Amino acid sequence: MNTTPEIRVLHLLDGAVRARGVAVIIDVFRAFSLAPYAFMQGAATLFPVGTPEEALAMKAADPALLLAGERDGRPLPGFDYSNSPAAMRRADLAGRRLALRTSAGIQGLLAAGQAEEVITGSFVNAPAIIAWLRNRAPPRISLVCMGWNGSERTAEDEACAEFLTAGLRGEAPDLEPIRRRLRADPSGAKFFDPARPWFPAEDFDACLQLSAWPFVLRRGRDEKGRLCLAPVPVPETARISGERYSGEDLPAPGALTGKRDEETGKQE
Template sequence: MNVRILELIEGAKQARGLTVIIDVYRAFSLESYLFGQGAKAIFPIGSIEEALAYRKEHPDYITFGERYGAQVEGFEYGNSPSQVVGKDLTGKYCIHTTSAGTQGIVNATGATEIVAASLVNAGAIARYIQCKDPEEVSIVAMGNQGVSTADEDVLCAHYIKALLEGADYEQTCTLVQQKAEDLRTSAGKKFFDPKQPAFPEGDFELCSAVDRFAFAIRVGHDETGRLVNTRFDC
């Protein structure tokens, strides 16, 4: 298995083989919580305009989205796990657009298969890939707005790569948990800055809960050809 780590939107465009799109703060952490709370499917959409148009076709779908961290006007929710944690989403369909994570999905046009990852489901993603046993794996750390490196995404990428290369799970997971916690004074400090209300403090702990969920998020297409994310228990 040839495993390589790429970064940002440009990395997503270069991805080949089974491709992992990573957004820890916060797109795919949020999606993991949505699926954990019963969501049926999530539609990742690149633009706000397309997301709103699709919601107009399906007014019962729930909209989630951000630009520069802030909730998109007209959406029910932003990109924040703490906004929705504990809510019953059983059987619900969701629409999701973000500055990084969903952009990675729509730009990974050379991938043979796409899965979405964050620290909260990284171990499950590694197990999923091991079961599929592809020849080529591209792990894309999407970064900040898809244009600059984000330490949390790089940490997640190296964690998945280490597991795929046979690292001891318990030791590696413990080390990653420590490094994720250390990010509160660097990449995660925005969650503790009262001047940045778009990043609530509760999101840091929720996004840092390494391997909280034992399922992968698979990206596929519905009967109309639209991208759709679904839960796959590993």
């Protein structure tokens, strides 16, 4: 029996639906960069929510609940926070519960119903993601690039999938060239457009840094059966040397191979 884990790269909302094995739902700009910051700021629980209306109804029933999110990148009326990771890392969330509604990452998280396990993906905790996956060595890994609104591919999510794949194969990917490339790409340039203040420049930097945070965020259910994200500790995370990730202190990964679409021969 072939026990070599496969890495399959999928795209957008359809990719989330098709994800199998362990799914990594990637949303660099910005939902799954924000989520790790929220837990680092003390959040107790994060509830993924599909619509603004659902989030507002939850808050009406539980006024202590904090709401964060966006629609088409813009802040939502009645929400406590936008989808800004930079703002989240300044927030005092000690012991607070947070509901997050976004147009790409959260939708993918909710759509990945066929995956055995689901975690979030971004650069900010990429070393922990790599360490966790290499420790587990699941038969199949689905890297799902959610893109813009789950319907249009974006450079940052594709780059994150490439970064994770390289790390899983025992390579030492460097973030700095990715940062420079994204700064010139429309997906990154929007953070420096004065006409779009809902994309603050500081979010670009907050989303494009590596952290040694020793956890991944896994989809699960709380004690009341509600869907939630919770941090899962990673015993041994990747070592950071400047802006370069080094996998030398990780468990041996074994052989991992890229998986291409059987019907088209192209990467999914």
